Amino acid sequence: MTVSDKSPKSIGNEEAKTFIISGNYAAAYAAKMARIEVVAAYPITPSTDCVEKVSEFVEDGVMGAELIKVESEHSVAGALIGASSTGARTFSSTSAHGLLYMAELVWWAALARLPVVMSIVNRELAPAWSIWAQTQDSMSLRDSGIIQYYCKNAQEVFDTLLMAYKVSEHEHVYMPSLVCQDAYILSHTNAQVDMPAQKDVDDFIGTYNPKHFILDPKNPVTHSNLSYPQHYRQKRFNIMESTHRAKQIIKDVCADYKKRFGRFHGDLVDTYGIDKKTKHIIVSHSSIAEEIELSVDMLKKKGYDAGLIRIRVLRPFPDEELRELCKNIETIHFIERAPSYGYKGIIAIDTMAALFESENRPKAFHHIEGLSGMDVTAEYAADLIEKDLETLK
Amino acid sequence: MTKSNDDFKVETWNSKPTKGAAGKTGLWRTFRPIIDDDVCTRCEICALYCPEPCITLNPDDPSHEKGRMVIEYEYCKGCGICANECPKHCIEMVKETEFLVEEEEEDK
Missing domain, CATH: 3.40.50.970 (Thiamin diphosphate (ThDP)-binding fold, Pyr/PP domains)
Structure with a gap:
């Protein structure tokens, strides 16, 4: 002082x-x-x-x-x-x-x-x-x-x-x-x-x-x-x-x-709906992630074992936490606002690098959504994930 | 809470003002200022303008009633500001290579 x-x-x-x-x-x-x-x-x-x-x-x-x-x-x-x-x-x-x-x-x-x-x-x-x-x-x-x-x-x-x-x-x-x-x-x-x-x-x-x-x-x-x-x-x-x-x-x-x-918003990451059965993880950030919590509920109702990771802290990056949360999943879906031009979404780049050191490397789907504040509704996000998963059938 | 339970310390660059903090800057010099003591009036303008500062008046030198201007060549970068500012134009900037021959001969 x-x-x-x-x-x-x-x-x-x-x-x-x-x-x-x-x-x-x-x-x-x-x-x-x-x-x-x-x-x-x-x-x-x-x-x-x-x-x-x-x-x-x-x-x-x-x-x-x-x-x-x-x-x-x-x-x-x-x-x-x-x-x-x-x-x-x-x-x-x-x-x-x-x-x-x-x-x-x-x-x-x-x-x-x-x-x-x-x-x-x-x-x-x-x-x-x-x-x-x-x-x-x-x-x-x-x-x-x-x-x-x-x-x-x-x-x-x-x-x-x-x-x-x-x-x-x-x-x-x-x-x-x-x-x-x-x-x-x-x-x-x-x-x-x-x-x-x-x-x-x-x-x-x-x-x-x-x-x-x-x-x-x-x-x-x-x-x-x-x-x-x-x-x-x-x-x-x-x-x-x-x-x-x-x-x-x-x-x-x-x-x-x-x-x-009495309030906790997650520390490095915030999670929603992730349990032992989770096979499909959506990774998102900021306010989009709060909307996607609803998408997770919708997907669960349709029988998909979906969960959400919200990257709360981008630096320092929560690599160990992501490896732990993703160790048993089949697919990972990125829905994010920020692309790195010439490559992928910024959070996807970092997350994929973290998972490279993991035994389990899930199939990844990349979505850049909500540019210039465009609405990403829960229905729209749930639909994106469903379409991702249909390609695997 | 995480408290300091080990020796880790955040380090920053903090240096106390000290002589030659950036090393022997005299090695950077291409031209060496040489004061003509016979013309020099010991006005100390050169010392005032020297940005390093490595020109001082030695008041005990018997060459003049005021003493003698001394340049510390270990740190003088040869910028030439002293020569430019000298009202008597009695500081000459001499190429270092000329001293090289002299010094080599001295070594022999």
């Missing part, structure tokens, strides 16, 4: 409350209750509502964060990197081109080991201009080391943001996080969000006390000076170790959250 030993104020959430709010507002409330110290923002559709709400909180005096208005998303990340380097807890929210404009500094935050946390509203990239959901914006940054969570509803956005601070600020991690939600489907749709009392959130999340490095005028250091190959290699392997360790830390934090607040 920087500047003073007093946490920034957060007024209005003294008691546990239930709100009917959008995913963007859920993120803003989570930022307020996490007592973030610095927020920088350059609003972009469809994440605008989040930083608008945060600036409203700050203006109303119910949130004690320092709000920095900057001239671009690149500067947003720059401001957050500077603030986080002094030991401040930081936050912002952006989308699509905003995120890609700050891409260089997303890598910087990750490689500098700064636990910046951002709420990302996944939006399709231009051209042509589109403002609807697609996850390529954040998924294209998956190699940077940044931890990425993909949420299925507004409640999960709120809970995951609090958990993200806890994970990112863990002394073995110190990596930034993106907490992602689908444009409009979550960001602008009002839904029930239960919020715990501020005191309980404070107990859970604690304060950020960096042990690895801090910018302090009383103890000047040069950070990230020219580094020769041997040192560079050592620090990069340190990042690999930290991001691998983050898997267990995410599981622990999710379990702790469940114990304290």
